Each structure stands twice: as structure tokens, then as C-alpha cells.
Amino acid sequence: MKLINAHYRSIITSITRILNKPFEHMLNILVISIIIAILSSIFVITKSSRIWETSNINYPQIMIYLSQNAKQSDVSKLEVSISKFNQKLIRNYQFISKQQGLQELQQDQQLQMISSDVITESSNPLPDVLIVNTNTANPKLLSQLIERIGNMNMVDNVQMDTNYANKINDLINFIKYIATFLQIVFVIVFILVVYNMIRLQMLLRQDEIIVSRLIGASDSFIMRPLAYYAILQVTLASLLAYFLVNWFINFMNGLFSNLKYLFGNSFLLTNLTSLQLGQMLVILIIFTIFSVFLAVQWVFKHAHA
Amino acid sequence: MDSRIIIFDQVSKIYPENITAIQNISLSIDRGELVFLAGHSGAGKSTVLKLIAGIETATHGSVIVNGFELSQTKLNHRTFIRQHIGFIFQDHKILFDRNVFDNVRLPLDILGYSEHLIKARVAHALESVGLEHKTHVMPEQLSGGEQQRLCIARAIVHQPKILIADEPTANLDRDNALRILELFKNFHKAGVTMLISAHDESILNDYAKRIIRLKQGQFKG
Numbered sequence: 001m002k003l004i005n006a007h008y009r010s011i012i013t014s015i016t017r018i019l020n021k022p023f024e025h026m027l028n029i030l031v032i033s034i035i036i037a038i039l040s041s042i043f044v045i046t047k048s049s050r051i052w053e054t055s056n057i058n059y060p061q062i063m064i065y066l067s068q069n070a071k072q073s074d075v076s077k078l079e080v081s082i083s084k085f086n087q088k089l090i091r092n093y094q095f096i097s098k099q100q101g102l103q104e105l106q107q108d109q110q111l112q113m114i115s116s117d118v119i120t121e122s123s124n125p126l127p128d129v130l131i132v133n134t135n136t137a138n139p140k141l142l143s144q145l146i147e148r149i150g151n152m153n154m155v156d157n158v159q160m161d162t163n164y165a166n167k168i169n170d171l172i173n174f175i176k177y178i179a180t181f182l183q184i185v186f187v188i189v190f191i192l193v194v195y196n197m198i199r200l201q202m203l204l205r206q207d208e209i210i211v212s213r214l215i216g217a218s219d220s221f222i223m224r225p226l227a228y229y230a231i232l233q234v235t236l237a238s239l240l241a242y243f244l245v246n247w248f249i250n251f252m253n254g255l256f257s258n259l260k261y262l263f264g265n266s267f268l269l270t271n272l273t274s275l276q277l278g279q280m281l282v283i284l285i286i287f288t289i290f291s292v293f294l295a296v297q298w299v300f301k302h303a304h305a
Numbered sequence: 306m307d308s309r310i311i312i313f314d315q316v317s318k319i320y321p322e323n324i325t326a327i328q329n330i331s332l333s334i335d336r337g338e339l340v341f342l343a344g345h346s347g348a349g350k351s352t353v354l355k356l357i358a359g360i361e362t363a364t365h366g367s368v369i370v371n372g373f374e375l376s377q378t379k380l381n382h383r384t385f386i387r388q389h390i391g392f393i394f395q396d397h398k399i400l401f402d403r404n405v406f407d408n409v410r411l412p413l414d415i416l417g418y419s420e421h422l423i424k425a426r427v428a429h430a431l432e433s434v435g436l437e438h439k440t441h442v443m444p445e446q447l448s449g450g451e452q453q454r455l456c457i458a459r460a461i462v463h464q465p466k467i468l469i470a471d472e473p474t475a476n477l478d479r480d481n482a483l484r485i486l487e488l489f490k491n492f493h494k495a496g497v498t499m500l501i502s503a504h505d506e507s508i509l510n511d512y513a514k515r516i517i518r519l520k521q522g523q524f525k526g
Contacts, residue, residue, distance in 0.1 A: 002417030009414065211398045214360060215459070216388035217415045219381055 006224065014229040025233065028197055032237035035193060036284065037244040039186045040272065043280070044245060046179045048269045053172070059091070059137055060165035064130040064149055065157040074154040075128060081152060082132060089145055091135045101126040127156060137168035190284070191291045194234065198226050198295035209299070219296065227292045234288045238281050246271065307372070309333040310467060310498050311357055316366035318352050318522075326352040327522040329366070334500065336466075339493040341509050342502040344519035350502035351395065353519070354469050357500065358392050359383035371466060388416060391460030391497075393470035397452050399444045405431065405455055406440045412463040430462040434488060450481035457488060461497075468492055470501040474508055482508055 018025045066075065075095065082093055096104075102124050132149075134142060142165055150158045202209060209222055249269045256267050272280065311334040318326045327349040334340050342350045355361040356368050359375050368375045373386050391412075400408055409430055413423045431437045434454040444452060453473060460468060470489065474482035486508065493499050493514075503509055509516065517524065 001419075005419055006414075006417045207398075208400055208402070211400060212411065212415065213384060214358075214387070214394070214398065215392065215412050215415065216384050216386075216390075218384050221415055 006221070007228075010225040010228045011232075013225045014232050017225075017229055018232060029233055029237045029240065032190070032193060032197075032234060033240035033244065035186055035190045036234075036238055036241035037248070039183060039190070040241055040245045040280065041248055042179055042182050042186070043276075044249060044269055044272065046176075048267070049175065051270065052267050054135070057137075057168065057172075059134045059168065060142060060160050060162075062132040062134060062142075062146060062149065063159045064132060064155055065159070066128040066130070067154045067156045068125075068127060070128055070154040075130075078130065078152060078154065082130065082149070085145070088135055089141060091133045093130055093132045096129045096131065098124050098126045098128050101129060137165055137172055139165055139169055187287065191287055191294075194230055194288050194291035195295045195298075197233070198230055198292050199298060201226060201229065202295065202299040206299075219300065222300075223292060223296045226296065227289055230288045230292050231285055234284055235281065238284060242272075242277065308335050310336045310338075310371055311500070312367075312369040313353075313356075314367045314369075316356065316363045316368055318349075318356060318361060319364045325522055327356075327519075330522075330524065331366075332517065332524075334498060336498055337493075337496050339489070339499045339514045340501070341514075341516045342500060342519060343504070343506050343509065343516050344502075345504055347521075348504075348519040349522040350504075350519055351471050352522075354392075354471050354500065354502055357467070358390055358469055359386055388412070388463070389466050391463070391465035391468040393453075393456050393460045393468070393473050395471040395475060397456045399452055399455060401444050404441050404443055405436060405447070405458075408444065408455060409458045409462050411459060416463055426462050427458075430458040433461065433491075434458045435484075450477050450484070453477060453481070453485060454488075457485070461492060465497070467498045467500070470499070472502055472504065474503055474505065479508070 064078075066078070079093070079095065082090065105126070134145070136142065139162070142160060146158050146160060149155060209217075212222060249271055252269050256269075259267075311332075313330050313332045316330045317328050320326055330349075330353070342353060344350050352361060356363055356375070357370055359370070359378070363376050366376075370386060371389060375383060375386070378386065400411075406427055409427045410423050413426055418426065428437065428440075431440060434457050436451060436454055436458060439447065439451065439455075444455065447455060457470075457473070460470075468489075473485050473489075477485065489499055489501060506516070
């Protein structure tokens, strides 16, 4: 009961502190909200890129050449096995029979001579082929996939353009690394801003802290109102950041809809879901408490109270 | 239960730059005892009081307060021991950004008392020191004697087992000083262990039960 009382009083103290000097605190909230807005925007762009990436990037194709004596039943079995693979690995597949292959070859202007003179319906040397469109550019996953397919019955040869796969993978990883790096940088900036805000608050209230310590206040008694004060500021800043990000999304989507007529493929930013918003707030609050803890320890270490 | 509430065993306190505040002091104070610590400025009175409150740590020897050996207690745990001590500071240590009521309630906030109990306890403490009519006054509007009484009210509001007063009568005229000492006499009658430091012995004679005299960090006589 005493603990609930103490928490309740800390919350009231924090609200009163903010309401007493709204302009001073508004500046803090504004700075924090800009940092959160940048963090959220990076998250929104990464999330939207991932959606765009799955429908617009051509992931490597795997060509499965079947044995010459493969029958229709073998092809069906192979198709069943491939369709059982994880959808995260395989988007779809297409079967091209040896007859289809020959027809395509005969229709090709440049190869017409060879196909008509050397190859006939009865002596068709082309194999049945399965073209698998993958859903990933991860070289490790692709090589595992190729190995598994290669071990299947009636599969003669499996080929993939590894060079193309590596390039796609490098590009995706590069974008991911940049996004992660920026997110880490802004999380550090966020921690430092909250840390400094609390440190300044403690220095402003040094007399109160020293007197409280002298008459028996524990670390948690000192830290509690500061933690609530910071959480309250971060929550208000998150709310403001949400509106900023919303505005940013609408603005950017307007630009992208114009570019759609130029480049064909549309890229749309999707807003955070309520769950993602909640998760983000929880993570920010954890970072806030961590920053408050660091700031309080710093002041205790230097104030010797 | 040990009848002694405060025990000093061969205690020395040496500050940085080799400044010796007290040297090899041994003493014990019984529960409910009223003790005066006399001596000139710089004799080591404040250091003895700060060691009891756990504000300072002994360089040598052991300080036991209410069964806790303070030199072996971590700083954070020492704050809990302070919750059972009322300390009247020489410089009052009043918070000037809040009124009398909010100053006095601070120890009760630390102990997590309910709002209802806080109101009752603060009213009682202010009544004890004669400041009941100044509840919502800001500290800068109080006289020196009233500020001292405010500090006393804050020290007694949580009904501590030990009350320590560092030069409570300094900077007060004789009438105010006698009024404060009268207050202490009443607390002592209520069973509180009291340790009061003062450099003017003449004022103590009517109240003293036991006087410990300090000179240059050591007991005198």
C-alpha cells in the first residue's frame, strides 16, 4: 500500500512539475518528439521497403533440369515436393516440357536454323525444365535449397545465377545495415537527451535531493518521480511524434503517387499499426528508465549525498 | 535488548589532507538518554553527530547505532538507518521552494505514509513547535527562530527513536534558545534519545543530564 502511495505521489508530482512550467517542458518534449519521429520514420520506411521489395524485386530463379527419362508421374512428384517448400523461400514455379522448349527454340529467329535442321520432335535432346522463382536473395538459404532440389529423384542438374543472387543480397543487406545503423544512432541520441534532461533536473533540484538523502531517502525514492517525469515527457513526445510521422507519410505518399506515372511501380509508406505503436512506446519507456537510472547514478556519484 | 542505542568504539575521523576531526573516541549512549555535546567550534561535535547519522564514515573504529555497525553498512543502506533518526541541522537545510507544510511532510513521504496520516502527523508536529498558524507560509517569511522550529518539526514528525541536533541554539537569542531547549526537554520526557551539540555551555546548565565535552577532536575531562 505504501509503495502504491509512493508511486501515485510521484506521478502527481511529475504532472505538477510539467504543468508548472509548460513552456520549459514543451521544448524538451519537442526535441524528444523529433528524435522519436526520425526513429519511427526509419522504421516506417524499412517496413514499407520490405513490402515493396517482395512485390517488385526479382529474386534469383532456379532452373531445374530433369533427367531425359523422367516421366509425367516423376514431374508431378517433383512439383508436389517443391510446392511443399516454405513460401518464404519459393514464390512460385513454372514447368516447361521438352516439347514446349523445342517449340520456343524453333520460334527463336536466331536459333531457327539449328533447331529445324538438327532437332526434330522424335530426336528432341532438350530436358523437361522447372523454373522456380525464389522469394529470397540469401545465398546460404539458396544454396541449401539448391542442394535439396539437386538430391531429388530425376533431377539431372540445378542452376542459378549466383552472381545476380549475391548482388541482390548485397543491395538488400546494405539498405538494412544503413537503416539499423541510423536506428542505433538515434536510440543513442534519445538515451543521451533523456539522460541529460534528468541530470539537469537533478542539478536544479540538488538541494531537495541532498536534504532528502540526509533524512533517509532511498535511491528509488529519488529516482521514482524523475522516472515518471521522463516517462510522461516521452509519452507526450511519442504522441507528438505520431502526428509528425503521419504528416510525413501523407506528404511522401503524395510525392510517390506522382512518381508512379514516371516509374510504374508504386512505393507507398504504410503507417505504424496500433500494436507496433504500443511496442515502440514500451521500448522507448524501457530506454527512458535506463537513461534515468544512469543519470541518477551519475548525480549520486558526483554529489556524495 | 541492549540498553545502549549509540556506541562509539575507538572512533577516529580523518578528512582529506590529513585533517583529524576526532581521535580515538569511545562512548555509549543509553536509550532515552539526553546528552549534550559541548565544545568550541572545530572541536569535532558536528563530526560525531554526522557519524551517528551515517552522513560521514569513520576512518578507524566502529560506530554502532540501534544495533547497526555503520562502517560496515553500504551508503544506500545507511539511508534506511537515517529514517529512524531525526536530524536538526545547524544550517536548517530547509527547502525554500515549498511551504512549511511541504517541508515538514518530507520524512513522511520518504516513509510512504498516506495523505491522511501525513496531514495529521504534520499538524501535530507543527503544533508541538508552535508553528501551527504558519502551515502554508513560505520559509523565507519565517524568522530565524521559526526556521529552527520548522527544522525541529521536520525532525520529529516521523517520531524517530533518536533525535540529533547540531547547534540548535546557535544564531538564536536567549529567549528563542530557551524555548527550543524546553521543546527538547519535552521530547526527552516522551522517551526519545537525544544528542544535542552546543558551544555555549551556560545555556545548557538547567537542562543537562549528561555533558560530553570535546576539545580538538578528543574528550576533555
